Amino acid sequence: MRILHVVPSFVPCLAAGGVVNASYQIAKKQVELGHEVYVFTTDTCINRLVFENNYDVDVDGIHVYYFKNISNSFKNRFTIDTPRGLKGQLKKQIKNFDIIHIHEHRHTLAILAHKYAVENNIPYILQAHGSVLPFFQKEGLKNIFDKIWGFNILHDAKRVFALTETEKEQYLKMNVEDKNIEIVPLGIDLEEYNNLPKKGEFRNKYKISEDEKLLIFIGRLNRIKGLDLLVKGFNDYLKNYNDDNVKLAIIGPDNGFEEEIEKLIDKFNINDKVILTGPLYREDKLKAHVDSDIFIMPSQYESFTTSGLEAMASCKPLILTKCNHIAEWVDGNCGISCDYNIKSLSKAINTLISDEELMKRYGMEGRRLTEEEYNWDKILDKIIKIYSKVISENNK
Structure with a gap:
């Protein structure tokens, strides 16, 4: 043709x-x-x-x-x-x-x-x-x-x-x-995920220790992506679950919302816990997935999330808001879907971080789904x- x-x-x-x-x-x-x-x-x-x-x-x-x-x-x-x-x-x-x-x-x-x-x-x-x-x-x-x-x-x-x-x-x-x-x-092009980079390179670059849990977001820094909710929910998790051993990396190009994110990070005084990397592509993005523990997409509206598929192909569990069209089949299979509010997101983070076996099971199921369906x-x-x-x- x-x-x-x-x-x-x-x-x-x-x-x-x-x-x-x-x-x-x-x-x-x-x-x-x-x-x-x-x-x-x-x-x-x-x-x-x-x-x-x-x-x-x-x-x-x-x-x-x-x-x-x-x-x-x-x-x-x-x-x-x-x-x-x-x-x-x-x-x-x-x-x-x-x-x-x-x-x-x-x-x-x-x-x-x-x-x-x-x-x-x-x-x-x-x-x-x-x-x-x-x-x-x-x-x-x-x-x-x-x-x-x-x-x-x-x-x-x-x-x-x-x-x-x-x-x-x-x-x-x-x-x-x-x-x-x-x-x-x-x-997802699974060939890119069959030979992933070795662990540790992203963490070394951004000074994240091996024993710290790493949450990542990957996407455009746009209001629709719910990044204000992400920072607020992460701050709520830090305060209410007394976990000082976790960091959040927000990865992607500014699309009009980076300044707002920075203001929130300063307001909550969590600059040492949140990393803004700017855009990462191809090998550098794969390194972030490899070193992460949980992928979060807290969108106000999302029809699909390619970054979520990339995380699944890397055997990582997901947290999505119910505003994402794929949240229904993600929930309980390869991750958690939460309501679009601070407490629900904070609770979802705690549910996964506190259960290593659950994270592993969701990660493996996500990989299976990418191979068979996506x-x-x-x-x-x-x-x-x-x-x-x-x-x-x-x-x-």
């Missing part, structure tokens, strides 16, 4: 979040399966990406077109893409593709991909990655976008991919037909079968 992925940001811009990693993993695996894969994206990141040739950059066998946004700072501030040259390339190349896979839908690239896909009768898949409903931030703008473009982008898709049953219900609320919704979770190889097999069915239906 000749496959086109459309996504606002792409590797190496891992700071843009989980959609970048997911679209990269899918495209990379498709190349490995022998398909010809293209990605249309932009050059925007925290700092603008620079290439000798922005068109057709080889990324692990993927043909990636990094269209220049007119303003990198405008994109980062308002999340509005202005990709120069995209319209012309779509008009020129779109008939060459068998199928298009659009990641998220409230962006300029999706508007143009939808327009030319419909005009040229090229089927497309839409994967919202947790952004189906217009809520949490900029709700007014999202509602306007949906009235002008969003509903059409959703409804004209031959299939939409839901990460969970909860996200499927969200598509249904947006009047997407049930028959067009497929449950396709995110996955392995990219198995998920890609399902995606390719859906592509083939859609192409066949479209050609009738």
